[in-house]
Amino acid sequence: MGGLMVGLCVMVTLLVMSSIGGEAALTTNFYDDSCPQIYSIVKGEVQKAVAKEARMAASLVRLHFHDCFVNGCDGSLLLDNTTDSDGSLLFETEKDSLANINSVRGFEVIDAIKAALEDACPQTVSCADILAVASRDAAVAVGLVPKYPVFFGRRDSLTANITAADQFLPAPFFTYAELKQNFANVGLNELDLVALSGAHTIGRVKCAIIRKFSLPDTDINSGFRDFLNTTICPPGSENPTGPINNLTFVLTDLDLGTPDTFDTNYYKNLRKDEGMIPSDQTLQSTLGINQAFVADFAFNKRKFFLQFAISTIRMGNISPLEGDDGEIRLNCRKPNPTDSRIATQ
């Protein structure tokens, strides 16, 4: 395990460095002196949360992705609506953007981790770095091996941008060409796209999305379409219930066979033309190198797990704030008061 970890570490370091070229980079030892407790604290909180609710592993993995794709991995996703001293809105939360509203979750877990870290090592660990390590520990908690190294040193944004979230987060109805472009916009390639989409081997999707986008999807097989329509998300399941400020949606599993296990079944499903979301099935149905990646990952668990680790590290490197930029937020939900900006660590 130790040897494998070191080997993986050297490999990803080379890969990350070769892909970035020159600039000061995130490092695995960033908190070695200032907060060595980061590993035990985050792992403990994540394990507790996943034990309480298996889905939380998926929700935490998704948060890092939705943070990184919007102006880089800077914790901007975690910021709530923020007002000026006179009460006027400074910026609107990315949580209300199209891809996030009534969907992203897990913020209480991040709050608990942040609180524990502020106790152990005040004003030291950024919220953006918490998302990176919580995402890793969440995937590991449900089956990803080996535990890949996490790179640190990101700082937190002072603001959020809901317009950018609407622009940069991919949609379930995107074509392969659109997905490819969406990933290329943040420096990720087709291999990253296919590997990272494998996160859909865990977690849930709203029946509203299945009925609106998956039932008309001509790439899935017709028996599976009928199964979705009549059994998994029957007519009516698209309608939320509950009060307007707290809607409850009918959900189903992204991987119907092993919904809470990180495994290769996502790719096996795609090869049976049983992808849950059109953006999933198109990775298999579009002619190209993507099909070879799907086949590789379906039949080679080690290859998928290693590429998922590498692609997650590449994603975690999307334009981080470093050095004197941004701040170390004290509360992940809001920027620090302007008179107490935390200086460079």
Ligand code: HEM
């Ligand atoms: C390739 C483009 C992608 C699209 C279009 C997409 C779209 C979606 C959609 C529509 C859902 C269901 C949301 C809901 O019904 O509320 C979802 C869930 C999820 N996505 Fe993606 N996704 C993509 C890539 C990714 C990537 C790269 C990751 C992480 C590496 C990821 C991780 C997840 C997880 C774990 C869930 C389940 C979350 C939960 O149960 O709380 N997705 N995604």
Ligand SMILES: *[C@@H]1O[C@H](CO)[C@@H](O)[C@H](O)[C@H]1NC(C)=O
């Ligand atoms: C954030 O502010 C916007 C604009 O005022 C509002 O429409 C939205 O409901 C608020 N979101 C939350 C979660 O309070």
Ligand SMILES: *[C@@H]1O[C@H](CO)[C@@H](O)[C@H](O)[C@H]1NC(C)=O
């Ligand atoms: C927010 O993002 C949009 C879309 O990317 C961009 O046009 C706009 O300038 C950004 N706003 C701020 C305040 O940076």
Ligand SMILES: *[C@@H]1O[C@H](CO)[C@@H](O)[C@H](O)[C@H]1NC(C)=O
């Ligand atoms: C779903 O099933 C209903 C009957 O329950 C049928 O009328 C409808 O055409 C089906 N939709 C699709 C997309 O197969």
Ligand SMILES: *[C@@H]1O[C@H](CO)[C@@H](O)[C@H](O)[C@H]1NC(C)=O
């Ligand atoms: C929202 O609704 C759910 C399910 O009905 C309930 O468990 C939860 O307490 C509600 N939350 C709020 C903030 O009202």
